[in-house]
Amino acid sequence: MIRERTLNGLVLVLLLAVPLWAMFNDQPFTITLATRAVIFALAAVGLNIALGLGGLVSLGHAAFFGIGGYAMGILAHHAQTYTPVMELPFLIEGTKSMPVIWLVAMVTSGIAAFLIGILSLRTAGVYFIMITLAFGQMFYFFSISWAAYGGEDGLLIYVRNDFPGLNTLVPINFFAICFTILCLVLLLNGLLARSPFGLALNAARQAPQRVQTVGLDPQRLKLVAFVISGVITGLAGALFADLNRFVSPTMFSWQMSGEIMIFIILGGNARLCGPVVGAVVFVMLEHFLGGLSEYWHIYLGALLLLVVFFARGGLVGLIAGREVAHD
Amino acid sequence: MSLLTLQNVKASYGSSKALFDVNLTVSEGEVVALMGRNGMGKSTTVKTICRMIPASGKLIFDGQDLSSLGSHQAARLGIGLVPEGRRCFADLTVTENLVAASRHGPWDLARVAALFPRLDERKHQRANTLSGGEQQMVAVGRALMTNPRLLILDEATEGLAPIIRQEIWEAIAQLKNETGMAIIVIDKSLAELGQVCDRATILERGKTVWDGAMTDLTSDISERLIGV
Numbered sequence: 001m002i003r004e005r006t007l008n009g010l011v012l013v014l015l016l017a018v019p020l021w022a023m024f025n026d027q028p029f030t031i032t033l034a035t036r037a038v039i040f041a042l043a044a045v046g047l048n049i050a051l052g053l054g055g056l057v058s059l060g061h062a063a064f065f066g067i068g069g070y071a072m073g074i075l076a077h078h079a080q081t082y083t084p085v086m087e088l089p090f091l092i093e094g095t096k097s098m099p100v101i102w103l104v105a106m107v108t109s110g111i112a113a114f115l116i117g118i119l120s121l122r123t124a125g126v127y128f129i130m131i132t133l134a135f136g137q138m139f140y141f142f143s144i145s146w147a148a149y150g151g152e153d154g155l156l157i158y159v160r161n162d163f164p165g166l167n168t169l170v171p172i173n174f175f176a177i178c179f180t181i182l183c184l185v186l187l188l189n190g191l192l193a194r195s196p197f198g199l200a201l202n203a204a205r206q207a208p209q210r211v212q213t214v215g216l217d218p219q220r221l222k223l224v225a226f227v228i229s230g231v232i233t234g235l236a237g238a239l240f241a242d243l244n245r246f247v248s249p250t251m252f253s254w255q256m257s258g259e260i261m262i263f264i265i266l267g268g269n270a271r272l273c274g275p276v277v278g279a280v281v282f283v284m285l286e287h288f289l290g291g292l293s294e295y296w297h298i299y300l301g302a303l304l305l306l307v308v309f310f311a312r313g314g315l316v317g318l319i320a321g322r323e324v325a326h327d
Numbered sequence: 328m329s330l331l332t333l334q335n336v337k338a339s340y341g342s343s344k345a346l347f348d349v350n351l352t353v354s355e356g357e358v359v360a361l362m363g364r365n366g367m368g369k370s371t372t373v374k375t376i377c378r379m380i381p382a383s384g385k386l387i388f389d390g391q392d393l394s395s396l397g398s399h400q401a402a403r404l405g406i407g408l409v410p411e412g413r414r415c416f417a418d419l420t421v422t423e424n425l426v427a428a429s430r431h432g433p434w435d436l437a438r439v440a441a442l443f444p445r446l447d448e449r450k451h452q453r454a455n456t457l458s459g460g461e462q463q464m465v466a467v468g469r470a471l472m473t474n475p476r477l478l479i480l481d482e483a484t485e486g487l488a489p490i491i492r493q494e495i496w497e498a499i500a501q502l503k504n505e506t507g508m509a510i511i512v513i514d515k516s517l518a519e520l521g522q523v524c525d526r527a528t529i530l531e532r533g534k535t536v537w538d539g540a541m542t543d544l545t546s547d548i549s550e551r552l553i554g555v
Contacts, residue, residue, distance in 0.1 A: 199427035203416040210414055213377055214428035214473050215402035 004320040008273040012186075015280065016179060023172045031171040032243070037283040038178045039240045044263035044275030045185050046232030051261070052270030053198060054225040055205035059257050060116065060132030063139045064230040066252035067112050068105035068237025070143065073155040073247035075101050080159055098163045098177070102238055109234020110227050117226035121219055133254055140252035154248025161242055168242075178239050182276070185232055190272055192228070201225050233260070262300070266307055268314025277315050329354045330509050331376065331477055336384035338375045345371040346382065347533040353477060356507040358499075360520040360541065362553050363530035369513045370411055372530065373481050376511075377401055377408050389476065403430075407475025411482045411513075413462040415454035415469070422450045424465050425472045432474025439468040442498055460491030467498065477509045478502065484514055492519075499523050517555045529553060 002010075015034065022030035043065055050056040078085045078094025085092040095101060120131045144152045166173045192198045204211045204218035211218050241247045250256065259282070267278030282300070289296035311318040329352040338346040346368050353359050361369050375382035378393060378401040386393040393401055402408070416424050425436055440447035443464040449457060454465055463483060470478060480499065484492040496519050502508050503523055514520055520527070520541070527544050529537040529552045537544075537552055549555050 196426050196429060199419060199423045202419060203424075203427045206416050206418055207414065209379065209398070210410070210416070211427075212398035213379070213402055213408045213410065214469060215399050215430060216428075217397075217399045 002320060004271065004273075004316065007316060007320045008186075011273045011276055011280075012183065015276065019172060019175045028171045031175050033283055033287055035171070035175045035178050035243055036240075037280045038175065038182050039236050039243060040260070040263060040279035040283065041276040042178070042182050042185060042239065043233045043236035043260050044267075044279055045182070045189055046229045046234075046236060047260050048229075048264050048270065048275045049189060049192065049232065050222075050226050050229035051264060052274075053193060053201050053205065054222050054229075056121075056222060056226060056229075057129050057261075058120075058132040058226070058229075059129050059254065059261070060120075060134070060136030061230070061233050061260050062252050062254065062256035063116065063132075063136045064109040064113055064233040065237035065240070065256055065260070066139055066143065066247075066249070067109040068234035068239075069241035069247040069251040070149065070155075070237075071105035071108050071234070072101045072161070072238040072241040073157060074149060075104060076157045076159065076161055077149065077155055080157065096159060096161045098161045098168070098242070101161060101242075102235055105234045105238035106231045109237070110231040112234075113227045113230025114223070117223045117230075121222055121226065133257070136252060136254055136257055140249055140254070143249040143252050150248070152249060154246055154250075157241070157245040157247070160245065174243065178243075181235070181239070185235075186272060186276070193272075197221070197224070262304060264314075266304065266314055268316035271314060271316040271320075274314050274316045281315065330357075330389055331511075332385065332387040333372070333376070334385035336372070336375055336382050336386060338371055338380055338382035340371075340380065345533055346375065348535065349375075349384075349530065349533065350535040350538070351528050353509050353511060355476075355509055356503075357526060358503050358510045358512065358524045360524040360527040361511055361513045361530065362520070362527055362549075364552075364554055367530045368533040369530055370481055371533075373408065373479050373511070373513065376479065377406060402473060402475075405474070405476035407470035407473045407478045409463075409466045409470045409478070409480045409483050411485070413459070413466045415457075415462050415465045417455035418453065420451050420453055421446050421457070421461075421465055424454055424469050428469045429472045430474050434471045434474050436472075439471055442471070442501065443468060443494075445494075458491075460487045460494070463487060463491070463495060464498075467495070471502075475508070477511065479511045479513075481513045482515075483512070484516065484519075492516075496523065515555070517549060517553070 019031040019034040047061045050058055074085060075095050079096045085094055116135045120128055123131055149155050160168045163177055168174050200211060200216050201221045204221045208218040237251060263275050263278035263282055266281055268274030285296060285300055289299050307314060331353040333349055333351040336346055336349040349372050363369050374380045378396050378398045388404055391404060425439060445461060446464050446468060449461060454462060484495050500523050512520060512524060524541045527541050528535055531552060537548060
């Protein structure tokens with residue numbers, strides 16, 4: 001068994017090494033695959049804050065992924081068509097600036113997470129799962145009916161958005177942006193988990209009534225975690241839309257929510273790099289087995305069963321063992 | 328002026344009535360023993376003070392009405408609870424248990440470590456790997472980290488080895504002598520209660536049946552009302 005911290009370092013080094021190798025060997029598609037894995041990992045790290053730390057089994061995180069995606073799609077669409085997003089009561093122009101798009105994606109998904117969280121957190125258990133799923137589906141069907149932005153067909157973006165000082169059309173540059181964001185979010189996640197807030201949230205997950213007797217409001221703790229989680233997943237959605245230069249209602253679908261959860265279960269719930277490992281394995285299976293059969297999800301299902309039955313800590317738990325305190 | 332006042336407090340679990348007429352007062356710096364046979368309403372009284380179950384009657388803490396507050400709001404006012412059965416956060420380490428509960432005030436990790444040196448030696452250990460006595464110390468330390476004005480210890484020494492019980496009682500005495508914190512203690516050990524408590528309130532079938540100075544608690548009264 002190796003220590004989890006060592007494993008986390010190895011995972012990130014490998015994730016960085018593969019696209020670097022691909023760059024020197026002129027394999028841009030491999031870089032795009034790695035970028036896809038990194039963005040999925042980012043979305044799952046977001047969900048892991050709600051699920052792993054807060055015990056909130058959200059089946060509606062695609063809502064935030066989609067909101068982030070559409071924030072990018074709408075702003076970039078108006079920038080490329082030279083039309084304003086809105087003129088009244090005040091003028092909002094489109095933009096191709098990635099930092100501005102990320103900010104909008106994070107703010108909008110944060111607001112959505114706050115509103116969904118306030119209502120959903122009145123429930124618990126299976127009802128919480130269902131109510132988050134219902135919100136996700138509401139966004140899904142709304143996006144289908146939103147003809148101004150492509151409706152069911154989605155929205156095609158012809159340009160890659162800009163990042164100051166970088167040519168984002170070069171695959172390795174876009175990978176570098178996504179990888180840096182993932183590392184920063186992992187750092188934030190690690191610090192959050194050890195902070196008094198993270199510890200209180202963990203305690204609230206274990207015993208909600210008991211934390212009240214030490215003056216903590218478990219609902220408020222969970223709401224904050226849900227909003228942070230939604231913001232990160234929204235950012236991932238904006239990057240995903242930029243990677244594909246396309247947004248569609250699929251980003252809001254319940255299958256997307258399920259896939260984000262699968263990344264966590266595969267890699268290891270509440271483990272720092274569990275979502276990263278899960279997303280990488282998912283993208284590899286999708287790529288290698290998807291080329292052999294369109295029914296590759298059968299193999300994914302089998303792997304998921306094996307992990308659930310024999311590796312409750314996910315693949316990270318299988319390799320690094322049970323989480324050790326202060327590891 | 329009393330820090331905590333309970334007057335004609337009634338409480339129930341659903342349709343099952345548990346408290347009929349509880350009266351209790353605790354002044355600043357006072358240590359009060361809440362006594363009674365099993366099932367007489369001691370823990371239920373604690374739950375009403377901590378707002379874990381609804382109750383009617385007058386519940387005043389530091390001049391504020393507790394009856395409209397939630398459990399976390401009561402704790403924020405300064406009511407610290409060491410619950411029956413320890414109930415630490417099992418997956419957190421000793422330090423994490425304490426930090427999760429910490430609120431601004433004189434009690435911090437160093438002060439808790441000074442009160443329970445044993446905890447300092449185990450600070451990186453998960454709570455569920457500690458002995459029962461050590462878990463109890465974590466529970467007391469966690470309540471102190473909220474910097475309470477009133478500390479409630481519900482059967483804090485139950486089921487512990489004599490040497491650990493002694494450590495817990497010494498800690499309670501130290502809290503009384505050095506901090507002037509108001510404390511409510513529920514325990515079955517009359518001898519130890521007699522050493523640290525100023526007053527006693529005895530409950531019988533959900534009612535306060537005796538209240539007075541610990542020195543006035545004669546063996547006749549204790550035998551009749553507590554069975555000890």
